[in-house]
Amino acid sequence: MDKLSEEPSRREAFVKLGIGAVCAAGVGAASFGYEFLSPNVLYEPSPIANAGKPDQYPVGSVTQDLKAGIYLVHGPDGFYSMSATCTHLGCLTKWNADLGIIACPCHGSKFNERGVKVDGPAPRPLPWLKVWLSDEGDLLVDRATTVPPGEFLRT
Numbered sequence: 697m698d699k700l701s702e703e704p705s706r707r708e709a710f711v712k713l714g715i716g717a718v719c720a721a722g723v724g725a726a727s728f729g730y731e732f733l734s735p736n737v738l739y740e741p742s743p744i745a746n747a748g749k750p751d752q753y754p755v756g757s758v759t760q761d762l763k764a765g766i767y768l769v770h771g772p773d774g775f776y777s778m779s780a781t782c783t784h785l786g787c788l789t790k791w792n793a794d795l796g797i798i799a800c801p802c803h804g805s806k807f808n809e810r811g812v813k814v815d816g817p818a819p820r821p822l823p824w825l826k827v828w829l830s831d832e833g834d835l836l837v838d839r840a841t842t843v844p845p846g847e848f849l850r851t
């Protein structure tokens with residue numbers, strides 16, 4: 697056997713190149729096919745926030761859940777929840793217990809503990825959110841569902 701016969705012929709080299717190109721095209725088509733067949737779903741967090749047991753909120757307390765962007769208030773008439781997002785341009789408001797107001801740090805809007813605007817450029821009160829008790833007795837807040845102000849949950 698001479699040295700020339702051990703080296704791949706030009707024809708074998710083109711065949712191997714062709715097989716490689718077909719394999720690369722197959723992998724590309726498979727990956728596009730997988731992406732095409734995968735459901736085009738946007739996974740968003742649930743709008744339902746679990747605030748835990750009602751007995752941890754004394755009457756008169758205003759509790760802010762920064763992660764959920766809500767206030768949970770235990771007033772004399774019962775529980776209610778409000779969005780903590782300012783109705784002016786959407787900044788996150790903050791409860792000031794010393795002054796007894798909810799204040800927006802962006803343009804100075806202020807709201808009372810029922811979400812009614814008392815000062816600043818906010819055009820609307822803070823929206824009240826649906827609150828109910830789960831079967832396990834936890835307070836649940838639906839951040840996607842507003843209710844008329846004055847709709848209390850009595851426990």
Ligand code: FES
Nearest residue numbers: 782784785800803
């Ligand atoms: S965003 Fe709150 S006052 Fe402007």
